[in-house]
Amino acid sequence: MAILHHHPLDPFSRRVRLTLAELGLSADLVEEKPGPARPELLTLNPSGTVPVLLDDDGTVVCGAYAICEYLEELYGATRSFIGQEPATRAETRRLVSWFDEKFNSEVTLPIVGEKAIGRFLPVEFGGGSPDMARVRAGIAAIRGHLHMIGELTDLRNWLAGDELSAADMAAAAHLSCIDYLGDVPWHESPRAKEWYQRIKSRPSFRGLLNDHVRGILAPAAYADLDF
Amino acid sequence: MAILHHHPLDPFSRRVRLTLAELGLSADLVEEKPGPARPELLTLNPSGTVPVLLDDDGTVVCGAYAICEYLEELYGATRSFIGQEPATRAETRRLVSWFDEKFNSEVTLPIVGEKAIGRFLPVEFGGGSPDMARVRAGIAAIRGHLHMIGELTDLRNWLAGDELSAADMAAAAHLSCIDYLGDVPWHESPRAKEWYQRIKSRPSFRGLLNDHVRGILAPAAYADLDF
Numbered sequence: 519m520a521i522l523h524h525h526p527l528d529p530f531s532r533r534v535r536l537t538l539a540e541l542g543l544s545a546d547l548v549e550e551k552p553g554p555a556r557p558e559l560l561t562l563n564p565s566g567t568v569p570v571l572l573d574d575d576g577t578v579v580c581g582a583y584a585i586c587e588y589l590e591e592l593y594g595a596t597r598s599f600i601g602q603e604p605a606t607r608a609e610t611r612r613l614v615s616w617f618d619e620k621f622n623s624e625v626t627l628p629i630v631g632e633k634a635i636g637r638f639l640p641v642e643f644g645g646g647s648p649d650m651a652r653v654r655a656g657i658a659a660i661r662g663h664l665h666m667i668g669e670l671t672d673l674r675n676w677l678a679g680d681e682l683s684a685a686d687m688a689a690a691a692h693l694s695c696i697d698y699l700g701d702v703p704w705h706e707s708p709r710a711k712e713w714y715q716r717i718k719s720r721p722s723f724r725g726l727l728n729d730h731v732r733g734i735l736a737p738a739a740y741a742d743l744d745f
Numbered sequence: 746m747a748i749l750h751h752h753p754l755d756p757f758s759r760r761v762r763l764t765l766a767e768l769g770l771s772a773d774l775v776e777e778k779p780g781p782a783r784p785e786l787l788t789l790n791p792s793g794t795v796p797v798l799l800d801d802d803g804t805v806v807c808g809a810y811a812i813c814e815y816l817e818e819l820y821g822a823t824r825s826f827i828g829q830e831p832a833t834r835a836e837t838r839r840l841v842s843w844f845d846e847k848f849n850s851e852v853t854l855p856i857v858g859e860k861a862i863g864r865f866l867p868v869e870f871g872g873g874s875p876d877m878a879r880v881r882a883g884i885a886a887i888r889g890h891l892h893m894i895g896e897l898t899d900l901r902n903w904l905a906g907d908e909l910s911a912a913d914m915a916a917a918a919h920l921s922c923i924d925y926l927g928d929v930p931w932h933e934s935p936r937a938k939e940w941y942q943r944i945k946s947r948p949s950f951r952g953l954l955n956d957h958v959r960g961i962l963a964p965a966a967y968a969d970l971d972f
Contacts, residue, residue, distance in 0.1 A: 563839070564893070565842075565843055565847050567847075577831060577832050577835060578835070579835040579839070580835070580839040580842070581838070581839055581842040581846075583810065583838055583841070583842050584834075584835045584838035584839050584842065585835075587814070587834070587838060588831060588834065588835055588838075591831065591834065592831065604804060604815060604818065604819065605804050607811075607814070607815065607818065608804060608805070608806040608807070608811045608815055611808070611810055611811035611814060611815075612790070612806070612807040612808055612811050614810070615792075615807070615808040615810050615811065616792055619808075620792050620794075666791070
């Protein structure tokens with residue numbers, strides 16, 4: 519069986535877990551702690567970051583970009599999560615970049631970095647008490663992204679088109695990390711909430727809803743499909 | 746003819762320009778200023794960032810990830826820059842992520858962001874005098890990356906294998922931005938310098954070497970193939 523090195527509050531690892539589950543594939547999960555990488559992880563991925571997929575045949579694939587494209591190339595003929603036409607594929611990847619770059623820097627890193635990662639790191643690796651001004655700026659920035667999700671789902675069934683795609687999985691991977699910390703103002707955006715309820719109800723999401731991060735208890739609404 | 750919205754010191758725009766040139770394609774360049782995006786750019790790409798490719802048939806492709814995969818899918822049968830085998834494709838994309846994420850945050854953003862972008866922005870958009878401590882940290886971080894390039898080119902002809910790939914173009918796109926500011930310590934890594942000389946000598950690089958950024962004069966070595 520394949521092995522996925524991951525961290526439960528890493529949105530990039532979560533996107534890979536969703537993609538594997540949607541493809542009906544499973545992988546043994548190996549949790550990597552934030553901070554300095556273990557030598558075993560560095561051997562697989564010299565950058566020391568997760569996710570890393572070690573496939574059955576020994577192929578090592580590092581990072582969500584490489585892993586999700588790898589899975590698309592191996593299994594996309596049966597079930598593509600990027601799309602069929604060049605314009606659809608471009609739109610899916612535009613939205614993946616939106617969440618992995620823009621949402622990540624504006625929301626995920628400020629909130630998850632400060633509240634869940636930094637506090638467990640030694641000071642010499644950037645750890646310490648959360649910078650609450652940075653957390654508040656991250657929470658304030660969520661609204662615009664929820665609004666965009668609402669607008670897209672007014673036009674389309676899912677974010678990039680009629681079918682569930684890598685764009686939905688990227689968006690849900692980031693939002694689910696923020697939701698674990700109870701910081702998504704769902705009540706302000708009923709349309710985005712409706713979209714999240716749909717993806718959260720899929721069997722592929724169950725693994726994420728069962729996650730427990732040491733030292734951080736998720737609010738009850740996190741795993742509740744009727745949040 | 747296709748149109749590429751870009752910025753001359755944006756490494757993601759540079760990677761797209763190299764890819765287009767290596768494929769023998771050309772595009773009209775439209776330069777976008779750093780800071781708040783023009784309404785025309787926001788219409789094409791709601792994130793307001795470059796690069797954006799407007800293809801002949803009207804397809805809009807936003808971001809280096811989507812554009813380079815789009816070009817690979819349209820032209821990769823003739824000349825692939827990601828590779829043929831799954832393991833090669835995974836290795837190419839691992840290295841693209843290395844430069845676009847790790848090198849970008851450790852080196853490009855601190856140096857180019859402070860010295861070339863921030864100083865032209867209004868204060869309300871984060872502009873101001875360069876933070877020289879941040880610039881120095883960026884310059885110090887280059888060494889490890891040059892060392893890695895040297896090690897890879899000891900094993901292989903190019904970074905990801907025997908052929909020039911997207912990994913070389915990503916690495917050279919970032920390094921050429923730093924080189925425009927004269928901040929790459931090439932003398933410390935002869936092997937990385939030899940690799941850069943090879944890619945810099947390719948016809949696809951000429952456009953980059955002719956770039957002029959308003960208010961910033963590149964050192965003579967920037968465009969010199971015998972630097």
